[in-house]
Amino acid sequence: MNRTAVLMVLLAAAALVVVVAPFVGMMHVPFSALWGAADDPTQIDVLWKLRIPRVCMALLAGTALATAGTAFQAMFRNPLATPFTLGVSSGASLGAAICIHLGWAFSVLRFSGISLFAFAGAMVSILLVYGLTRARGGSSTATMLLAGVAISFFFSSLILCLQYLSDFTRTFRMLRWVMGGLEGAVSFDEVLGVLPFVASGCLIVLYLTHEMNLITTGDELAASRGVALGRTKLVLFFAASLMVGAVVAVCGPIGFVGLMAPHICRLLIGPEHRYLTPAVMLFGGAFLTLCDTLARTVIAPTELPVGIITALLGGPFFLWLLLSRRSEF
Amino acid sequence: MTVIRLQSFSFRLGDKPILRDVSFAVEKGEYLAIVGPNGAGKTTLIKCLDRLLTGGTGEIEICGRPLRKYSQKQLARLISYVPQADGRVVPFTVEQFVLMGRYPYLSPFSAVSHEDRRAVAEALQLTGTAEFAARLLGTLSGGERQKVYIAAALAQGAEIVLLDEPTTFLDYRHQAEVTALLGRIHRSAGVTIVAVTHDLNHAVLESDRIVALREGRVAFCGPPVEIMRPDVLRKIYGTSLLLVEHPQVGLPVIVPQAPAKGNR
Numbered sequence: 001m002n003r004t005a006v007l008m009v010l011l012a013a014a015a016l017v018v019v020v021a022p023f024v025g026m027m028h029v030p031f032s033a034l035w036g037a038a039d040d041p042t043q044i045d046v047l048w049k050l051r052i053p054r055v056c057m058a059l060l061a062g063t064a065l066a067t068a069g070t071a072f073q074a075m076f077r078n079p080l081a082t083p084f085t086l087g088v089s090s091g092a093s094l095g096a097a098i099c100i101h102l103g104w105a106f107s108v109l110r111f112s113g114i115s116l117f118a119f120a121g122a123m124v125s126i127l128l129v130y131g132l133t134r135a136r137g138g139s140s141t142a143t144m145l146l147a148g149v150a151i152s153f154f155f156s157s158l159i160l161c162l163q164y165l166s167d168f169t170r171t172f173r174m175l176r177w178v179m180g181g182l183e184g185a186v187s188f189d190e191v192l193g194v195l196p197f198v199a200s201g202c203l204i205v206l207y208l209t210h211e212m213n214l215i216t217t218g219d220e221l222a223a224s225r226g227v228a229l230g231r232t233k234l235v236l237f238f239a240a241s242l243m244v245g246a247v248v249a250v251c252g253p254i255g256f257v258g259l260m261a262p263h264i265c266r267l268l269i270g271p272e273h274r275y276l277t278p279a280v281m282l283f284g285g286a287f288l289t290l291c292d293t294l295a296r297t298v299i300a301p302t303e304l305p306v307g308i309i310t311a312l313l314g315g316p317f318f319l320w321l322l323l324s325r326r327s328e329f
Numbered sequence: 330m331t332v333i334r335l336q337s338f339s340f341r342l343g344d345k346p347i348l349r350d351v352s353f354a355v356e357k358g359e360y361l362a363i364v365g366p367n368g369a370g371k372t373t374l375i376k377c378l379d380r381l382l383t384g385g386t387g388e389i390e391i392c393g394r395p396l397r398k399y400s401q402k403q404l405a406r407l408i409s410y411v412p413q414a415d416g417r418v419v420p421f422t423v424e425q426f427v428l429m430g431r432y433p434y435l436s437p438f439s440a441v442s443h444e445d446r447r448a449v450a451e452a453l454q455l456t457g458t459a460e461f462a463a464r465l466l467g468t469l470s471g472g473e474r475q476k477v478y479i480a481a482a483l484a485q486g487a488e489i490v491l492l493d494e495p496t497t498f499l500d501y502r503h504q505a506e507v508t509a510l511l512g513r514i515h516r517s518a519g520v521t522i523v524a525v526t527h528d529l530n531h532a533v534l535e536s537d538r539i540v541a542l543r544e545g546r547v548a549f550c551g552p553p554v555e556i557m558r559p560d561v562l563r564k565i566y567g568t569s570l571l572l573v574e575h576p577q578v579g580l581p582v583i584v585p586q587a588p589a590k591g592n593r
Contacts (some may be wrong), residue, residue, distance in 0.1 A: 207437045214429055217419050220381050220412055225485065226405030226433035271420040 003275045006268055010279055014286035018059060021293045022051040026300045049187070056191045057182055058292040058306075059285040061247045062257055064198040066284020068240035069258030070265075070277060071205050074212040075236050076141050082259040083244040086148030086237070087125040089253035090155035092245060095121025096252070097162045097174045111193060114177070115249045122245030125151055130237070141219075141233060179305040180252035182292050194246045201243030202281060208236060209273040216271070256310040257288050260318050267321045287314065330357045332392055332489055332521050333378060340370075340377055340385035347373045348385065349545040357488070360515050360522045362532035364556075365542035366566050371525040372413070374542065375491050378523065379410045391489075405433040409482035413493040414471055423469070423477050424462040427452055430484035452483040455518075456510055472503025479510060483518075490514070492524040496531060508535060530582045533557060534575070541565045557581035 023029055025046075030038055033047045068083035076085070084090070099117035106113040125148075132147040133140065159178070163171045205212075211232045214222035223229050244258075261284040262276070269279045291309040298304060333355040340348040348370045355361050363371050376382040378389065380396055389396040391407055399407075409430070419426060430452070431445040453459040456476045466474065475495060482490050495511065496504045512535060514520050526532050532539055533553040541549035541556060548565045549556050556562070557580070562570045572581045 210429075210432055210435055210437065213421075213425075214432055217421070217426070217429065218412070218415075218417055220376070220410070223381055223401065224379050224405065224408070224410035224412075225430060226402040228401040266420075272425060 003269050003272075007275065007279055007282070010268075010282040010286070014282045017286045017289050017293075018055060021055045021058075021289050022047055024293050025051060025297055053188045053191050054182055054186055054292065054296075055289055056188075057194070057250065058289040060191065060194055060198045061182070061251050061254060062261075062288025063281045063285035064194075064201060064243040064247045065254065065258035065288070066261035066265075066280045067202050067205050067277065068244045069284075070262040070273070070280045071208075071212065071236050071240040073262055074216050074273065075233055076145055077216060077218075078145075079263065080259070081145075082255075083240065084152075084253055084255075084258065086129050086144065086241060087151035087155060088122050088241050088244045089248050090152040090159070091121040091123070091125025091128075092118040092248040093121070093174075093178050093253060094155045094159050094162075095119070095124075095249075096177050097159045100170050100173050100177065101162045101166050103170065111189070115190070118252075119245060119249035121155075122241075122248055125155065126238070126241045126245060129241075130234075144233075144237065176305070177252050180248075180254035180307045181295070181303070181305040182251050183296070183303050190250045194250055197243045197246035201239045204235060204239035206277055208232060209277050212236075212273040212277075216273075253307075254288070254310065255307045256314050257284055260314050261287060264314070264318055264321060330392075331355070331390075332357045333523070334388075334390040336388040336390070338377070338385055338387035338389055340373060340382065342373075347545050348377070348542075350387070351542075351545070351547055352387075353540055353547060353550050355489075355521060355523060357521055358515075358519050359538060360511075360536045361524070362536035362539045362553075363523065363525045363542065364527070364529055364532050364539060364565075365548070369542040370545040371542055372493055375410075375493055375523065375525050379408050379491055380404060381410070402433040405485060405487070407487050408489045408491060409485040409487040411475075411478045411482050411490065411492040411495060414475060414498050419466045422463055422465055423458060423480075424449065424453070426466055426477060427458075427462075427481045427484050430481040431486075433485065448484050448486060452480040455483060455514070456480040457506075470503075472499045472506065475499060475503070475507055476510065479507070479514075483514065483520075488519075489521045489523065492522065494526060495524055497527055504531075511535065529556070529562075533580055533582060534578065554580060557583075 023031065027043065027046055029043045029047045032038060033043045036044055038044050065083050069081070072081040072083060072085055073079060095117035096114045099114045104113050108116060128151050129144060129147045133144045136143045159174070163174050166174065211227050214225055214227050215232070219229055262280050265276055265279040265283050269275050288306070288310065291313060292306045294313070295304045295306040295309045331354045335351050335353055338348060338351045339346065351374065363374060365371050373382060377385055391399065391404070427449050428441065428445065431448060434445065453462055456479055458473070458476050458480050461469065461473065466477065469477065496507050499507060508531060511522060511524070515522050533556070536553060538551065539549065539553050539556050540547060543565050549561060557572060559569060559572065570583050571586050573584050575582045
């Protein structure tokens with residue numbers, strides 16, 4: 001199958017998932033609820049106030065995480081890089097943990113205090129990584145990677161410290177937050193808050209696909225072919241980190257999508273970023289929407305954290321792809 | 330016309346001086362070989378010429394304009410670079426890889442132009458790599474891969490090609506093929522070539538001029554015949570080398586010393 005066809009199939013699959021997902025769930029909702037014709041007004045509310053915003057959020061989050069994963073894997077030439085490698089999620093988790101520990105419950109412009117603290121934490125970690133990299137002079141990705149990992153560990157132990165010091169309920173809330181999930185994100189306000197970050201981040205990454213191809217071949221070769229390495233890497237770093245920060249602030253650190261979506265798409269469409277990046281965007285969004293739909297239905301009325309589903313479903317799928325395509329890669 | 334000019338260029342890595350007060354010029358269409366013992370600063374020099382290393386003192390001019398004034402893409406249209414073989418696994422096909430050489434002419438969302446396709450096809454043709462255009466780079470032998478790297482540099486359309494040890498890790502056949510290829514590019518396409526090499530014989534037979542570095546300084550700069558004198562070579566390499574006359578062209582070349590009889 002050629003690459004355009006693969007993209008078309010992914011697009012169709014993503015569209016199907018997005019159209020069907022809002023109508024799946026505990027309560028039956030007829031299609032007509034879309035335009036406000038339903039026997040029971042709660043059906044309209046469930047569709048428009050709960051399910052559609054949640055599907056939108058899952059789509060944005062999946063797209064952002066998968067795209068950022070692709071950007072980081074290209075930038076660090078490391079197949080194990082994830083959107084969280086540079087400590088964005090640890091920063092966000094620390095912010096959320098501080099807010100939970102303090103027991104502050106407030107909201108600004110309908111964003112919860114925890115989300116705002118988490119976003120601030122993510123920004124702090126991004127600025128720290130950037131500052132440390134600059135302090136050592138230049139834009140070495142090795143320094144960036146080490147700074148990110150060090151900050152990650154540092155923040156993680158601060159989180160453990162807070163968990164240890166908090167009472168039982170708060171500790172549980174912190175633990176639950178770190179698992180990630182979309183059950184907290186149920187209004188269009190969050191969707192609209194995250195959208196600008198994800199949209200601009202994705203556009204920037206799409207704009208830099210040629211550069212990502214060249215960076216995969218090595219820094220020197222890329223520079224000699226005309227890539228302004230320092231600037232390109234910095235722009236990629238900020239674009240990817242900001243959208244991940246925004247998503248994590250609302251959904252918590254949802255694992256697996258950012259690591260595996262790029263690999264799965266590489267097996268489907270190859271390593272050329274001009275095709276890989278759009279494929280990853282479609283796949284990541286659709287995959288997380290699918291997983292989230294399962295997360296809220298498999299053991300309804302209880303929800304599973306979506307991070308459990310992403311890995312349970314994605315892991316075997318990835319292994320199957322890897323084994324069935326052995327000859328080509 | 331002078332395409333590369335270095336004026337008392339020095340470069341240090343931390344406290345260690347790597348290049349000291351290097352000055353020379355390269356004319357358009359010239360084939361310049363840079364030789365010297367290990368650690369003399371050859372690779373550093375060639376990386377400074379393509380601004381892969383920055384921060385030296387002194388002046389480097391490319392086509393009459395200071396190196397630092399070029400944007401990265403402008404520079405890439407003038408100079409291309411073939412790195413030392415490092416065995417890095419690159420996940421692309423030969424054609425995709427060569428097409429990446431067209432980066433300085435591409436704009437972000439546009440499709441590959443007719444002109445780009447033509448340049449890639451020409452580069453593949455000239456280097457004899459068209460037959461494995463669809464193969465993954467990782468499946469090629471060292472010699473084939475070196476030719477693909479040269480093809481990518483050609484597709485870049487630059488008038489100066491810098492090469493770092495283009496033949497060092499190749500077998501005899503591929504050495505000959507790559508050498509012939511470089512000669513062809515040099516003569517037919519009028520490309521200026523600056524090649525770092527360990528192989529003095531190769532430098533003498535192929536190049537128009539040789540620059541020899543020793544401990545970061547220019548120890549010799551001149552035509553190939555003049556470097557092939559025992560006293561000059563001893564000064565550069567710190568060891569005596571055995572010279573014989575090449576049977577075909579009459580130039581002096583180096584042959585390995587036979588071990589002393591007593592050691593047998």
